[in-house]
Each structure stands twice: as C-alpha cells, then as structure tokens.
Amino acid sequence: MPETATAIIAPPLPTVWPQFGQPLQLGVMASGNGSNLEAIAQAIHRGDLHAEIRAVIYNNPGAKVADRARRLGLPTVLLNHRQYPSREALDKEIVETLRRHGVEWVIMAGWMRCVTSVLIDAFPRQVLNIHPSLLPSFPGLRAVDQALAAGVKLAGCTVHHVELAVDSGPVIMQAAVPVEPDDSTETLQARIQQQEHVIYPAAIALAAIA
Template identity: 65%
Template sequence: MNLPSLLWPNPDAIPAPPQPGILGILASGNGSNFEAIAQAIEAGELPAHIAVVITNNPEAYVRQRAQRRGIPCVLLNHREYPSREALDAAIVQVLQQHQVEWVIMAGWMRLVTQVLLSAYPERVLNLHPSLLPSFKGLRAVEQALACGVKITGCTVHRVTLEMDSGPIVAQAAVPVLPEDTVESLHRRIQVQEHRLYPLAIRLCLAEGSRLPKFSEKRHN
C-alpha cells in the first residue's frame, strides 16, 4: 500500500520570516530542487529571492533552468582550482558580490571546506535523500533498499565539515514498498524533496535573527 509521506516539522507550524531571504544556490546537475525552490518563491510560499546560481559543472542542466528564469548563473569549474579551499574562496566571493545571506546546496557534488562555512556560519543548507543519520554519503537510496528498511525519506540539514552530519532542520518520511526499485523509490523521495526544501528554507529564514551574521570578509 502506498502510504502517505510525512513532513517534520508540521508546515502549518512554520511562522512567516520577518523579511525575505537572499539565497545563493549551489548545484552540480539537473537542478530540479533549484526549480522547486524558484516555484515556491513565485507561488508566494517562500519569501525569498534567488540572487545567483553557482555550478561547478559546465554541462549542468541547472544553467539552462537559471537562464530561463533570468537568474545569474556562474560557472566555477572545480577542475580549474588547485584545492577545495581555493574553489570555496571563489564561491564566497561570488556569493558576497550578490549579497547572498543563505547558501543552499541543491545537488552540489563537492565537499565544502571551512572557508565557506566560516563565511556563512550556520547558514549553509544541504538536502540528503535519506532520514539522517541513517545512510550518509553516496547512494543513499541503494543503501536503504539493501538494508531492507520500511521507511526512508529525505533530510535538510545545516552543513558541517563532516559529511551529512550537521544539525537536522526538517525531514520527510517516505515508505519503502515491496516492489520498489532504486528508480521508483528515488522518484518518490524526490517528490518529497521538492516539498521539503522550500519549507526548510522558510523555517531557517524565520529563525535567522537568532543566528550569527554571515561574514562580510572578502576572499581574494
């Protein structure tokens, strides 16, 4: 039986942010979560503005999605930087040029460093396709199926240096059906990702006044 998915926290309990947030999106691939966030903003469900999209992949389809919406998209090819720290310094520079307040990793396939985290303390969010702390890292859907769990889902968390280990912001539970394949389960999780991420960003914006201010320091 296809049971309904559950969201935590309750969307009805998320207050309105005191003011719209300025977002910077990091994406390496298709950009479907970027699209979901942009649609939530257009629908008035998420009081925010996407100032810039940054990708590390010249072939990323997110570039076309951003172009269609008239949102600046900057390519910072990781292969052209000598280290992760150098790449993150370039990312921070672009984010600060666009006055970004919150960094939203939407399929960003690079490990971040303290350079980015120090510039945006507690303001870097990531989405992972499991109910963390279970099934961290790559192939989370495959891990869930291999372990035979009955429920999996997706998690939005604050980013720390340890992969998929930062404080949890919000989660959506998705039942695993007996006939599920990696593809079918991934599709149902992705539906919940598109619901969850805008809600989690809204929650963070509402709580933002209690967080440290992002750094104004420029990285050359």
C-alpha cells in the same frame, strides 16, 4: 498510517510564510539537473517563501541546472572545480561570488562536492543541504541504494545545516517515504525527490526564523 503515506517531520507550518521584512537572499549551489532549484523558485513565485535567488553556482559545464536557471531568469556562474588546485581554493572563489551577489543564505541543491571551513565559516549556520535519506542513516553517496540494500521500510530525505563531516549538522526537516516491495533505485529516488521539492522551501524559511 497507510502504506503509501508520507510523513513530514517538522514543527507545525503555516500555509504561507509571513511576508515581513526583507526577503531572504539565497545563493543556490548545484551540480546536476536543478529540480530542487526550480521547486524553490516556484515556492518563491507562489509566495510560499519570502526570498530571492541572487545567484546559481554550478561546477559542471554540462549541468542541466544552468539551462533551468536561465529559463527561470536567474543569474548563473560556472566555477569548474577542475580548474582549482584545492577544495579550499574553490570555496574561496564561491564565497567571493556569493558575496558579490549579495547572498546571505547558501542553499546546496545537489552540490556534489565536499565543502570546507572556508565556506562554512563565511556563512555560519546559513549553509543548508538536502540529502536523500533520513539522516543520520545512509550519509554519503548512493543513499537510496544504501537504503534498499539495508532492507529498510522507510526511506526519505533530510534538510540540515552543513558542517564539515559529510551529511552531518543539525536537522531542520525530514520527510519519510515508505519503501515498496518492488521498488528500484529509480522508483524510490523519484518519490523521495517529490518530497524534497516539498520540504526544502519550507525548511529554508524555518531555518531563517529559528
């Protein structure tokens, strides 16, 4: 494989996911700028993912994801985690919000809060997350920094089912990104993020038909 190649680790995928049955009803949870949200919305618009985004929940009042979601015409809900006495209380409000919007699949796209069994049990096997490493390597915060510090030759990203342990749960899809000798956190993160945008919509569809 050429040094600049990227490998997507998954079963063979069709070019366009079959448009059968009702669209998946998605609720997206994000804390940052929302680039994965937009990638998912674009995949839906192209017909590559048979789904609807019913709500975007964000927890930081200044998060750019809110502006991005509004530009895409998506309903947004701010649930500021600082206003809740516990993680469980926040997750209870998240569950109620998602159900009120008719959500079936919970898509964590840069959600920078640990979730509890309150959320996971409400949507069993239907809470997904994306993480910027080839799990189980480098879970937790600053995964790209961890990879560079370890001197690995391959980094990447992983979409997985969410379980209580941080960045655990069965892997759905991964993309491997070669580490270049002159990579910084920023350059490697940017290339990994490009692959996140590719695999997350496909992994959502794959999880739904598995």
